[in-house]
Amino acid sequence: MERKTKIHAGEGRQDLTITREFDLPLSLLFKAYTEPELVEQWMGNKVLKLENKNHGGYQFEIKDVHGNILFSANGVIHQLIPEQKIVRTFEMENAPFPAQLEFLEFEALTDDTSKLTMHVIYRSVETRDQMLQLPFAQGINMAHNRLQHITEKLK
């Protein structure tokens, strides 16, 4: 099967671009980013806050069965143009990584297919390379319920 997700990360730069073509109409792709129940399903986290507007904010969280927080992240939505564009920041809480800036651009390819281009800018070349080397650092699989306390200690 053809690889639909492409990463472009130029050597020595502090940004990267992720592109993906979807077998979904543009409206559904955009909805996946703005409806809290849908975001929860594909991102696998609770959505505590998601304000889909300019100067809005969002907050995500994953808890274990005992109520311990495994992962929490937040950001501000700088700009949101429905079915076109989201400009936002992303920052993991209690983690030793600085905030990053994300430009998400949504476009229709046909009536039934669409494309997402995600341009991510990191604080430094080093931060970007660390994220590339430790993809799981972005909070996908915070498997251990004490990681939060650990990273807190490391700060």
Next chain:
Amino acid sequence: MNLRRDVFQAIADPTRRTILLLVAAQSMTAGAIASNFDTARPTVSRHLQILTECELLRQEQQGREVYYHFNADKMKEVSDFLEPFRKMWDDRFNKLEAVMKKYKSK
């Protein structure tokens, strides 16, 4: 290439990923790493051994203590070191596509 397979196998395990994340933030002794887990010390030692064998971690003697360091260069040596990052996004977007197809058909 065996090296590459080993690195990918090494990071496939959630405990080992957590260890790498810890050590990437700050070099630590085996004892300090183990104290962050509820699992038995020998289990953590085994994970450290695997990570050291595939050179994702380096050991360094400092006085009487052995510190573990994250060896970022190892990831770069792997010919396609972007692959784990790409795979993570691909999995995530596949999930998005599946969720939205189900949503559409409702």
